[in-house]
Structure formats: structure tokens, C-alpha cells
Amino acid sequence: MMDYDSLLSRKVKSIAPSGIRRFFDLLEDRPDAISLGVGEPDFVTPWHIRDAGVYSLEKGFTKYTSNAGLLELRRQISNYLFRRFNLYYDPKKQMIVTVGGSEAIDLGVRALVDPGDEVIIPIPSFVCYGPIVTLAGGTPVYVETKAENEFRLTAEDLRAAITPRTKLLVLPFPNNPTGAIMEQKDIEAVAEVLRGTDIMVLSDEIYAELSYGDKHVSIASIPDMYERTILVNGFSKSYAMTGWRMGYVCGPAVIIKQMLKIHQYAIMSAPTTSQYAAIEAVRDGDRDIEMMKNDYNYRRRYILEELEKLGLHCFEAKGAFYVFPSIQSTGLTSEEFCERLIMEQNVAVIPGNAFGSCGEGFVRMCYATSLKELKEAFRRMKICIDSL
Amino acid sequence: MTEMLKLLEKDARYTPAELAAMLGKSEEAVRKDIAACEENNILLGYGAVIDWERTDEEMVTALIEVKIAPQRGDGYDRIAERIYQYEEVESVFLMSGAFDLTVILTERSLKEISTFVYAKLAPIEGVTGTATHFIMKKYKYNNRIFSPVIEQEERPLYI
Ligand SMILES: Cc1ncc(COP(=O)(O)O)c(C=O)c1O
16 A cells, blocks of 8 residues: 555645635535636636637647747737836746636745745735645744724735735735725835835736726836836736636846746646737737626626625725625634524525635625526525524 | 627627626616617617417518619619518528519418519619519528427436
């Protein structure tokens, strides 16, 4: 018998499985369940984008692309970032097309982090940052964001977390799971803390297009921040392209060059068909983004109002497609609440503590779900809450 | 207001309360807007989209191109009116190009359509020609796709 347990990497074993997992397992064998759980658009990728992918297959474009991705795609991304966010990145030296934002995050962390380095991660947040830092040998340092600050990262909390070993700050806004955004003034306050340090920033702006108030501000556009920012973005959320696995990372040329080595050895190049579809998306998809964002916004307003009616307090989330209401008024823990909701009423939402311990007392609901389903979900939620 | 109309065009069954929540307005304001739109013939009605193929109801739909000689004073409108007054006529549009009116008509059989064309439509004064096309299959109508959507397989996925 092989003793697998002693063979497996200790680092890998030390990583906890995603806390979301248990709730998706509960979902199986429940065909009537309504899921506000999975964080992905309910839209199908717009047809002209799918068609561009199909067309590339018809043409026989089935080989690897260059490691960094099709140059035409990088040029279009560069143009897009300039047009939408006033950022300039050289398509030849400052950009890699990746397998989703996920790979971009992995590359950024692995290119920078050595054992002993600390990486500051605001929580609640997307579940991948901590484990990726751990795999790179670094130490995640979690900073709790708070409901009373609408889950924004404050300058004071950031300052308190910085030590001489701090290498990197992850800046995950607009935020999954809270729906929090950082406005210009908030970003400037964070920038002020970083100015004069040599701390790098990994800015995960995958939800940049889904900001329902003022336009999203990238930290890279703030003076002195460009040179320390690694920008992560992608096609999954804004163009409803999760399954295509398309993302990109931009940053200082010297850093991108090192990241390209990892990408080249671990991935080779991002999927070719997806890259052709992505060219079409980024060149001609501004209207699609606008249309979908508009629709999410209707649902966002609807869900916020319904939550208020249920007595589940929630700040006005202005980003991504999540709300993060407090369920403390029910007297249940997050997990108890989610478990009852799914067992009794077949509605899946995710306990807030899956995104960091400070998410206890909250749940994440994704409103990238049809209004019809949202309506039914709230009808059922009301029955569940009334029966408590 | 246009936002509200676009939502209603997508789904006429949204209630004023739901529209209000989605638009960030009060229910009262939405009710007022709806009433004003109805009053001013902006909101003309609320219909369902039905795939009759899936029922046992026999139906044939035809699209008829109509050429007309416009009349002094009334232009095309009077002739169009004489056509659209028939209850069985679903839609009438004035067109640019090789013919003048598109008339869409649903009946129970091909025979009834033919009868409509030769007995009612063609004899109207000013109608100078017709060409009838039968609709064989509906793929999409009023933004609704008629074939069932194929769902992607269930996936254990943890994000
Ligand atoms: C904050 C955040 N970043 C990155 C990702 C990864 O997305 P992808 O790899 O599909 O681009 C997600 C997906 O849920 C996310 O929520």
C-alpha cells in the first residue's frame, strides 16, 4: 500500500477546501432548488462573440498562439483599458493573456512572493487569494473590512496590517462577496498609505465594469501607483464568458517578463478559440456590457428592496453582482441560516464565513439570476424566515 | 419612462411594485406612468407569446405583400385602414421598397387565407397586386425563441 498521506505535499494538505463546497454538495439531487449561490452571469455569451469563436474554428485556427496571447487581442485590450479606464499598457511588454483572472492572480502572486513574505488580503473576499499565497510559500495577512464601512478597505486598517515583511496588497474591488466598491477617495486614501513604501498591489478588477454608481477607478490610475500595480482583469464577468477561461494581467514590463516564464512553462498559451472570441468581445462588446449591467442593476435594486422587506439589513452594494446582507436578526449563524434555507425551502445562498471568518453573520446572494427566480427565491425565503 | 416601457416590453407581467423596485422609484410613480402611457396610446396592450405548434390548434400564418395605388389626399392610410379593420389581420406595416404594405394574417387553414386574399383583400379599391407567403416554421417572435433551451449539464463547481 502506498502511504499517500505522507507523500502528498504538506503545503497542499494545509490548504482548507473551499467553504462554499458543502453548500453546493447539498444542492445536488434538488432539481427544484433555486441557486443564488454560484457567482456567474446567467446570460449566455452574446452571439457575435460566440460566432467569432466558431468562425475561428471554421478557419482552422487551432494551434497555440504566442505565449503572451494573440498580439491583436493584446492590442485591443490595451485600447480598451485606455478607452474605459484611462490606463496605458504596452501590448507587447506589459500584458499576458491568461486562463481566466484566476491564472492572472496566480501569476502575480507567484512572481512576487518568496517564503516569509506577507501578503495583505482584505476579507471577506474571493476564496483563492490566501491558498495561492500559501502555495507560493508566503503568509496571508487578513484585514477585516466592516459592514459599517460598507466593506471598504480603510487606510487605518491597512496601515495597521503593514509590517517590514509586507510584499503585496491584494485589492479585490468591486468585491466578491460583499458587492463593495472603492470610490476615488477610498482608493486615494489607500494610495497615500502605500506611497513611499515598496509594497506592490495586485488589483483584481474583474468586476470593474459592474459598478452601478460612479465609474470604477483603478488604483493604477492614481499618481505613483501605476508602477507598483499588477492589474488583473478578464472576460468572465463583464461579457458573460466564464466558460471560455479568458483573463489578462498587466503591469510593469520587468514583472510581466518574469510572469511570462511561469505562464509559458505551466500553461503555454491561453486557449486559441477563446482568444479569437475575446478579440470580438473587447473590440465590439461595449454595448453588451452596458445591456447586461443595466439588467443586473434592475435586479440589484429589486433584491435590496426585498431584503429590506424581509428585515435582513444590507448596505447599498454598488458593485459586482452580489449582496451581502446581515442575517443576525434571525438569531442563526450563517451556516445554520443557509442550511435551513436549502433544506426547508430549496434556496441556496452562501454563508459569509466561507469568504473569511469576519463574514460570519452575513450571507452572500448572487443576483445574476433571472428576476423570475429572484422573486420565487424571496417568496420562499420569507416562508423560511417567518417560521423561525 | 422609456426604461419602464422597455421592461414591460420584455415582460408585461411585471407588477408596478416590481417595476418600482427595479427602477428605484415609488410604486405610486410607476402606477402614474403606466396610466399616462395607456392614456396616450403609448402602451397599447399586454400580450402573451404562444407557440401554437405545441397545441392541437390548427393555424396558418401568412405574410402578404400588397401593392397599392395611393389615393389623393389620404395617401396609403385609408387603404391600410380598410385592411387592418379585419379582425383576422394581425399586423399591417407600410414598407419602403418593391411593395407597399406587409399584411400578416392568421387563419385556421390555407383555404381560409386564400379566401381572404381573393375575396376581401384583392378587391379593395386601390390594391393593385398581392403576393402571399406562408410561414412554415417560427423560430423566434417578439424576442422569444420557440425551441427549448438546452441546459448545460449540472456541475460541481465551487466559486
Ligand atoms: C473577485 C474574483 N476574481 C477572480 C475571479 C476568477 O474569474 P475567472 O478566472 O473566471 O476570470 C472571480 C470569479 O468568481 C472573482 O469573483
